[in-house]
Amino acid sequence: MTTSRIRIAFIGGGNIARSLIAGLIADGHEPNALYVVEPDDTKRGQLVTQFGIIALETSADAVTSVEVVALCVKPLIAPVICREFAPALLATNAQPLFISVMAGVTEASIDRWIGRPVALVRAMPNTPSMIQSGAIGLHANSLVNHYQRNLAEEILRAGGLTRWVENEVDIDTVTALSGSGPAYFLLLMEALEQVGIAHGLAPETARLLTIQTALGAARMAFESDESPQQLRARVTSPGGTTERAIGVFEAGGLMLLVSEAVTAARVRAAELSQILAEVD
Numbered sequence: 001m002t003t004s005r006i007r008i009a010f011i012g013g014g015n016i017a018r019s020l021i022a023g024l025i026a027d028g029h030e031p032n033a034l035y036v037v038e039p040d041d042t043k044r045g046q047l048v049t050q051f052g053i054i055a056l057e058t059s060a061d062a063v064t065s066v067e068v069v070a071l072c073v074k075p076l077i078a079p080v081i082c083r084e085f086a087p088a089l090l091a092t093n094a095q096p097l098f099i100s101v102m103a104g105v106t107e108a109s110i111d112r113w114i115g116r117p118v119a120l121v122r123a124m125p126n127t128p129s130m131i132q133s134g135a136i137g138l139h140a141n142s143l144v145n146h147y148q149r150n151l152a153e154e155i156l157r158a159g160g161l162t163r164w165v166e167n168e169v170d171i172d173t174v175t176a177l178s179g180s181g182p183a184y185f186l187l188l189m190e191a192l193e194q195v196g197i198a199h200g201l202a203p204e205t206a207r208l209l210t211i212q213t214a215l216g217a218a219r220m221a222f223e224s225d226e227s228p229q230q231l232r233a234r235v236t237s238p239g240g241t242t243e244r245a246i247g248v249f250e251a252g253g254l255m256l257l258v259s260e261a262v263t264a265a266r267v268r269a270a271e272l273s274q275i276l277a278e279v280d
């Protein structure tokens with residue numbers, strides 16, 4: 001079977017599932033091989049209309065008839081959904097590959113809620129996967145075979161760039177860096193746009209200049225062999241305007257602030273793991 005016909009069931013049809021579904025379809029995946037389990041009637045209807053995929057109300061049928069189950073619900077309802085489909089899974093010989101995108105939900109917790117160890121890849125995508133520009137960290141447990149590892153990578157690559165990490169705990173760092181990362185860059189863009197407007201630019205001009213600057217900086221960093229630091233030095237003329245602005249960022253402790261913010265996100269991922277480790 002070609003990968004484009006592999007049956008994948010998404011449990012939860014929210015932001016991140018939609019990003020991945022959009023990426024897969026843009027990459028040529030057959031919509032009628034994609035299932036989404038979503039309790040809300042209106043959302044189910046929208047998913048069918050938008051993507052032409054198959055929407056189901058409950059997960060039990062889906063998990064026993066697909067090759068891949070993608071767990072895309074909020075971390076705190078992970079125990080509920082695993083327990084919802086576990087009896088159906090345990091009653092059959094179905095051995096789907098599980099892909100979990102849930103922040104802070106450990107492989108051990110998922111095994112415990114399902115009631116037996118399963119082949120599981122933890123993936124940490126981000127919302128730019130919607131336009132195939134995602135950054136996605138992956139970790140496989142010991143039950144994932146070579147074929148499933150390649151399959152998981154191929155599925156997630158439809159959303160953007162993929163990188164495997166060595167240890168499961170590294171997924172918390174990926175979550176804090178690139179999972180949440182689009183929000184950090186967008187926050188800076190919000191700030192630049194607002195200050196442009198405050199200094200008299202037309203709102204549309206401030207927004208477009210900000211967006212294009214972010215895009216240009218990202219593309220330059222992506223396409224160049226030089227580091228962001230080296231590229232930054234080329235914008236920063238001695239005695240010029242950039243140097244003055246960078247001085248203000250440095251005096252305000254930007255590097256430390258970024259470090260504290262990313263560490264806080266990582267700590268939150270670990271907290272979620274801890275809270276959920278206590279749920280049977």
Ligand SMILES: NC(=O)C1=CN([C@@H]2O[C@H](COP(=O)(O)OP(=O)(O)OC[C@H]3O[C@@H](n4cnc5c(N)ncnc54)[C@H](OP(=O)(O)O)[C@@H]3O)[C@@H](O)[C@H]2O)C=CC1
Pocket residue numbers: 011012013014015016017037038039040043072073074075077080081101102103104124125126127179180
């Ligand atoms: N958003 C992001 O940038 C990223 C998110 N993640 C992870 O992805 C996961 C999903 O996040 P996100 O997509 O933003 O969240 P959303 O709230 O957008 O999506 C979750 C979806 O699950 C649905 N749902 C609730 N209960 C059930 C159930 N019993 N069975 C099936 N579906 C159910 C919700 O429906 P309803 O709203 O009707 O309750 C909702 O549509 C999270 O675990 C998060 O950690 C990972 C990387 C990035």
Ligand SMILES: O=C(O)[C@@H]1CCC=N1
Pocket residue numbers: 103175179180
């Ligand atoms: O904020 C969150 O918890 C999720 C995980 C990474 C991005 N969004």
